[in-house]
Amino acid sequence: MSKNSTTILLLKIFRKFLKAYGPRKWWPAKTRFEMMAGALLTQNVSWSNAKKAIDNLKKAGLLSPEAILAAPHELIADKIRSSRFYNQKTKNLKALSGFIMNECEGSLDKMFDGPIEDLRKRFLKIKGVGRESADCILLYAGKKLSFVSDAYTRRFLLRYGILEGQPEYEQIRAFFMAHLPQDLYLYNEYHALIDYHGARVCQAKPECQHCPVRNLDKTTRCQYTA
DNA sequence: ACCCAGGGCGTTG
């Protein structure tokens, strides 16, 4: 598949998703730090559970790196109990806050200043920040062109035969970044739509009756099996 | 009583 036809295919699917589901309004956060905290808190837990944790932190005045660092572990852990792995995530929030205060002079502008791949490598050293979280932070808090991949994204690509074999996270990210126009809105909305589709439609309706791209064209079809 | 969510880390072989 040539680069050009892949780009056309990806954009065609994007338009169909957008028309069917509407803008997903990601990421739902008022500040960059709130977004980053949310990225850690939603790991392997429903967004509703993560949101409760964020709301509790906000009410307690703990939604800043300074406050997170100053507060005792037990207090944070209590506020974010609904996020499931609350002891781990308390450490992760403190690690992120320490990174901001100690390595970025407490400045989020400083934190996102530099070449994107350099920033990504630095973020990945923070405990609790893996590839998906790093890319979410880069894209949704930093307005950087880093495409977010995840399990939904991989299943999506495989089911439509866009990629084959066992593509790994970095390959999938690179694939989108190589074939999509370098556009923040597109990166932002596409990831959100893929996740929405994967969680709410593709999984709930395995017969594909309601899939907006179930018969995209003659050669591209959903190969849903599981 | 199950199932699984908007993962990541540390430890094995």
Next chain:
DNA sequence: CAACGCCATGGG
């Protein structure tokens, strides 16, 4: 590097 176990809530 793959395959685990661990972390340990809440809604369906």
